[in-house]
């Protein structure tokens with residue numbers, strides 16, 4: 391089978407490597423518009439449950455990821471001068487660049503053709519030349535946008551602003567942070583992804599963002615191409631938490647998050663995968679996992695339906711792919727929606743005392759229950775009782 395993949399993020403690369411492993415005689419080409427390793431963002435977090443899934447299906451990738459990941463067990467909430475900790479959860483995080491490097495290597499070993507620094511060719515041409523075209527071109531997928539009626543796309547761009555930064559301080563927990571500007575709350579989260587660095591993401595609703603003086607037009611850039619004023623202002627606002635450590639960016643700017651949904655994920659031999667098909671708010675840290683699960687399921691179904699060895703049209707496999715992935719993605723999107731709405735309305739919780747605030751924050755998406763937290767607390771000296 392000849393497969394064209396547009397987009398060399400985690401979803402596109404993982405799919406390509408699996409398909410070639412299943413079908414060494416086939417041809418798989420990935421187009422990635424950026425040079426190898428030139429990507430956005432910093433660390434991505436995975437829960438223990440996700441890692442266990444990777445360990446079962448792909449022990450080699452698990453071992454490679456484990457060797458490059460930071461692991462920890464606690465969640466901490468920093469709020470009004472107090473820190474509430476809840477222990478016994480279990481997370482790991484890996485740098486996005488590290489993860490991509492591992493996936494490049496897997497692709498190269500499997501015999502995938504990787505075309506870095508090249509835009510994907512026009513989709514009509516790909517559809518004429520390949521048996522299957524995979525749009526793994528991210529949340530702003532141009533392929534999907536060109537066929538939004540066929541896919542039944544809905545885009546919901548939220549009003550809050552966020553910025554994805556890193557700090558040269560290894561946090562010891564998934565740490566939620568709240569800073570009050572006098573006119574609203576800025577909140578964020580941080581977690582370690584290497585021995586030296588932690589991801590540091592800040593979000594604020596429009597009002598709080600303006601009130602904190604963050605709405606100024608970009609006047610200058612840091613050497614890595616980030617909004618210099620935003621970096622410096624956030625160092626001031628979160629000075630207590632940062633404790634003298636410095637924020638760095640990676641072409642980091644204020645952005646608005648868009649929730650992507652599609653009623654259909656394929657049209658003929660064109661299929662959406664990962665963020666091109668669905669996004670989940672970063673506060674639940676699931677997008678990379680979902681993209682990689684899409685890849686694994688799609689590759690397996692193409693094999694099981696006999697498509698890879700020239701056994702005919704992939705239509706049945708693509709229908710099964712939507713049926714298999716749709717419910718899992720919808721559940722994650724529901725949790726993500728509850729999470730993003732809780733943070734958008736964070737002002738409603740700002741009067742609470744610290745342990746109540748932390749309890750509401752940690753249970754916001756419905757994925758952690760009271761029992762999860764009390765069980766977690768009993769194994770620690772947390773004030774969360």
Ligand SMILES: Cc1cc2nc3c(=O)[nH]c(=O)nc-3n(C[C@H](O)[C@H](O)[C@H](O)COP(=O)(O)OP(=O)(O)OC[C@H]3O[C@@H](n4cnc5c(N)ncnc54)[C@H](O)[C@@H]3O)c2cc1C
Pocket residue numbers: 396397398399400401402421422423424431433434435436508509510526527528529532552553554591663664665666672675676677678679680681
């Ligand atoms: C602030 C923030 C924090 C996040 N934190 C986490 C986290 O902790 N854990 C987690 O699991 N997920 C996290 N995510 C989500 C995660 O980044 C995405 O869900 C994940 O990257 C999706 O993978 P993908 O392969 O579908 O798309 P992407 O990673 O977006 O990859 C798409 C690729 O396609 C390329 N491309 C686009 N158009 C073309 C074209 N025309 N030709 C060639 N190439 C093209 C792009 O350059 C890009 O490399 C976060 C997201 C954000 C915004």
